[in-house]
Structure formats: C-alpha cells, structure tokens
Amino acid sequence: MRNESQLRRGAAVMPVGIEQETDALTITWSDNRKCRYAAADLRRQCPCAQCVNEWTGERTLRPEAVADVMTLVDTEIVGRYALSFKFGDGHETGIYSFRLLRELCENQA
Numbered sequence: 001m002r003n004e005s006q007l008r009r010g011a012a013v014m015p016v017g018i019e020q021e022t023d024a025l026t027i028t029w030s031d032n033r034k035c036r037y038a039a040a041d042l043r044r045q046c047p048c049a050q051c052v053n054e055w056t057g058e059r060t061l062r063p064e065a066v067a068d069v070m071t072l073v074d075t076e077i078v079g080r081y082a083l084s085f086k087f088g089d090g091h092e093t094g095i096y097s098f099r100l101l102r103e104l105c106e107n108q109a
C-alpha cells in the first residue's frame with residue numbers, strides 16, 4: 001500500500017534500512033514500503049554523466065550494454081540524500097538520489 005497523498009505533498013520518504021546482497025539491493029522506506037533492486041537494473045538506471053547526456057538528459061548507456069549478471073560490490077551513503085554504488089563492471093560514478101530510487105521503486109509496481 002503506498003501513500004500517494006504523502007508523496008504528492010513532497011514529504012520526505014527516506015530509506016530506513018539498506019541491505020546489500022551480491023546482485024541486488026533492498027531498501028526499506030520510512031513509510032514501510034520495501035523495494036528490491038537488481039544490480040543490473042540499477043546499473044542501467046545510472047544517472048551519471050557517462051550514462052546520461054548532461055545537456056539533453058538522454059540516456060546514452062544502452063540497456064543491452066549491461067550484463068544481466070551484475071554484482072554490487074559496494075554501497076555508500078552520500079550525504080543525506082543519495083546512495084552511490086560500485087558495480088561489478090567497475091562503474092561507480094553514479095549518485096542515486098533517494099528520490100530517484102523511490103521513483104524506480106514506484107515503477108516496479
């Protein structure tokens with residue numbers, strides 16, 4: 001059950017639990033929603049300048065360029081607003097804001 005009205009008001013929904021596995025990440029949010037992200041999916045959604053054109057916002061990383069079997073090597077909390085990951089392919093420049101992660105969570109339906 002997601003609380004749409006709370007989201008629309010822009011109330012800060014924060015991760016309260018982060019569990020890193022070999023090939024996935026599970027986030028428990030402050031509204032009790034739980035989402036599991038496959039490492040390969042996170043890698044494909046990388047928002048860094050190498051993966052997204054900074055001027056047009058267009059994704060330059062092709063999904064098929066990312067192996068389905070992807071590992072998550074490291075997870076770091078960036079300030080109070082984001083996470084950064086180190087992936088099995090060595091990529092580690094993406095900063096994933098909680099907002100983005102929550103969006104990906106919503107899109108999983």
Ligand SMILES: [Zn+2]
Nearest residue numbers: 046048051094
């Ligand atoms: Zn990237």
